[in-house]
Amino acid sequence: MITHNYQKRKCVACIRCKTSKREIESFGEVPATLLFIDDMPSRTDEIIGFPMAGVHGRILSQLATGFTFHVCTMVQCVGHPSILPTEEEILQCKQRVLDVYKKVNPDVVVFMSKLTERFYKKDFSVHCTIVHPAILNRLGVQRSPLFTNNINTIRRAVFNAQKEAI
Numbered sequence: 226m227i228t229h230n231y232q233k234r235k236c237v238a239c240i241r242c243k244t245s246k247r248e249i250e251s252f253g254e255v256p257a258t259l260l261f262i263d264d265m266p267s268r269t270d271e272i273i274g275f276p277m278a279g280v281h282g283r284i285l286s287q288l289a290t291g292f293t294f295h296v297c298t299m300v301q302c303v304g305h306p307s308i309l310p311t312e313e314e315i316l317q318c319k320q321r322v323l324d325v326y327k328k329v330n331p332d333v334v335v336f337m338s339k340l341t342e343r344f345y346k347k348d349f350s351v352h353c354t355i356v357h358p359a360i361l362n363r364l365g366v367q368r369s370p371l372f373t374n375n376i377n378t379i380r381r382a383v384f385n386a387q388k389e390a391i
Contacts, residue, residue, distance in 0.1 A: 248302055249276050251325045253295030258383060260331035261285060261296045262322065262341050263357075265310050271303045277358070284358035288375050292383065295329040297322060299341055315344050323348065332386040335379060351389070353382035 249266035252275035261277070269279045276296045277285050285296065300310045300318045326334070326349065334349040336342040342354045355375040364371065 249274070249298060250301055250321070251295060251297035251329075252276055253329070254293035255295060255328060256293070256330045257295040258292040258332045259289055259294040259335050259379065260326060260329050260333070261289075261294060261335045261337055262345060263296065263298045263337045264340055265300050266298050266303050268303060270298075280362055281358040284361055288355070288358070288372075288379060292379070295325070295331065297325045299344065309340060312344075319344070332390075333379070333382045335382070351382065351386045353378050355379065 249270050263276055266276050267278070267281075270276050273279070276282075276298050282296075285294075299315050299322060301321060304310065304314075322345070332351065334345070334352040336345065336352060336354040337357045339354065342352070346352060355378055356371045361369055361372050361375070
């Protein structure tokens with residue numbers, strides 16, 4: 226079942242919520258093999274209503290071909306597009322990300338940045354880190370060796386998770 230959760234702005238936990246029109250929560254299959262965690266929603270995500278909207282979402286779908294997946298962000302409110310979330314903002318939203326994890330029950334958590342990995346790698350035993358779809362888009366997606374490397378990283382993590390489950 227695909228869930229699409231977004232709400233009008235209710236959060237008042239940090240400064241980010243004051244500039245955001247709505248809270249972008251998560252999107253995707255429940256349960257799912259993969260849970261992708263991004264740094265923050267973009268302005269496009271805010272307009273469309275879910276994380277990884279537009280071209281970056283299409284690239285993500287290509288990377289996840291053959292697997293069910295769900296996407297969430299470390300913070301749910303859009304801030305300034307070129308300013309990464311602060312540690313305080315990330316910690317304010319951490320319980321929400323952990324709740325999404327429990328709901329989705331993924332085999333593998335896929336971090337889409339080193340920042341995401343830094344804040345969450347201790348929370349999830351089976352995880353991997355990939356190059357963000359925005360970077361792949363700038364490099365020309367499938368012509369980039371990073372695209373193939375991302376696919377291999379994801380498949381290897383799923384294979385190892387399933388092997389451990391046996």
